[in-house]
Amino acid sequence: xxxxxxxxxxxxxxxxxxxxxxxxxxxxxxxxxxxxxxxxxxxxxxxxxxxxxxxxxxxxxxxxxxxxxxxxxxxxxxxxxxxxxxxxxxxxxxxxxxxxxxxxxxx
Amino acid sequence: xxxxxxxxxxxxxxxxxxxxxxxxxxxxxxxxxxxxxxxxxxxxxxxxxxxxxxxxxxxxxxxxxxxxxxxxxxxxxxxxxxxxxxxxxxxxxxxxxxxxxxxxxxxxxxxxxxxxxxxxxxxxx
Numbered sequence: 001x002x003x004x005x006x007x008x009x010x011x012x013x014x015x016x017x018x019x020x021x022x023x024x025x026x027x028x029x030x031x032x033x034x035x036x037x038x039x040x041x042x043x044x045x046x047x048x049x050x051x052x053x054x055x056x057x058x059x060x061x062x063x064x065x066x067x068x069x070x071x072x073x074x075x076x077x078x079x080x081x082x083x084x085x086x087x088x089x090x091x092x093x094x095x096x097x098x099x100x101x102x103x104x105x106x107x
Numbered sequence: 108x109x110x111x112x113x114x115x116x117x118x119x120x121x122x123x124x125x126x127x128x129x130x131x132x133x134x135x136x137x138x139x140x141x142x143x144x145x146x147x148x149x150x151x152x153x154x155x156x157x158x159x160x161x162x163x164x165x166x167x168x169x170x171x172x173x174x175x176x177x178x179x180x181x182x183x184x185x186x187x188x189x190x191x192x193x194x195x196x197x198x199x200x201x202x203x204x205x206x207x208x209x210x211x212x213x214x215x216x217x218x219x220x221x222x223x224x225x226x227x228x229x230x231x232x
Contacts, residue, residue: 034218091217
């Protein structure tokens with residue numbers, strides 16, 4: 001089974017700055033990777049699929065990159081509503097594990 | 108507008124059973140892959156099960172043999188039958204539609220483009 005590892009566990013960034021979150025797969029998942037945002041008490045929201053394609057309605061400040069085993073989610077110019085937990089998920093095959101999450105907090 | 112509404116959660120004793128429902132609107136459940144994802148209190152997301160439009164099903168090892176995913180096409184509803192429940196099954200259970208796209212002559216699916224609000228299952232004596 002593929003294992004997804006996210007880093008760092010917690011990231012402290014000031015509003016207006018850039019945040020870079022990482023996700024690593026234990027074996028290649030090609031570009032079959034998605035990113036989600038989850039706020040307290042809410043369901044996750046799809047941000048990125050296909051490693052780099054923004055989902056409908058997602059602002060352009062969110063961007064994804066990578067392929068194979070190394071992936072990055074970049075949020076340029078952080079807004080107050082961006083502080084949340086972010087998860088990556090591989091969907092190259094089932095089972096479809098998520099990473100353990102990165103908590104993005106206000107510095 | 109796509110909507111997913113879960114129900115059926117609650118408190119159940121270890122070894123007991125529970126059936127979760129997920130009523131869909133704005134799309135046809137039987138024409139899509141559908142999944143259940145859970146989240147234990149204060150923990151991350153864990154994929155549980157998927158049902159393909161053709162009816163094939165897959166499960167996480169942690170629930171295989173105990174949980175069954177199914178759907179009722181006439182009600183446009185997804186289900187998760189949970190038997191032999193354990194304390195470690197305590198979680199918010201989300202239903203999710205599996206999204207897909209085609210590019211360069213190939214098609215890919217497996218991410219979750221729409222989620223319900225979740226229903227809490229607590230397994231405790």
